[in-house]
Amino acid sequence: MALLINEECIACDACRDECPTTAIEEGDPIYFIDPDRCTECVGVYDEPSCIAVCPVECIVPDKDNVETIAELQYKYKSILAEEE
Known part of the structure; x- marks a missing residue:
């Protein structure tokens, strides 16, 4: 399952650099x-x-984005392949 940032976010930028798949982006x-x-x-x-x-x-x-561990592993491998 993907994660979601809710309205409690203070836009501190702590999470963005931690994401290994660059899934976190700055919004407004x-x-x-x-x-x-x-x-x-x-x-x-x-x-x-x-x-x-x-x-x-x-x-x-x-x-709204429920995934199994196998699906998440496949997604990660696909993202790595895109970056090569």
């Missing part, structure tokens, strides 16, 4: 996560790095 007024690029850090970290660094805990599961 809050940041947002591209569900097509979010892998919940599967393939890179044991848990989502953006959640770990968020000072206001505004990053939550996106119930």
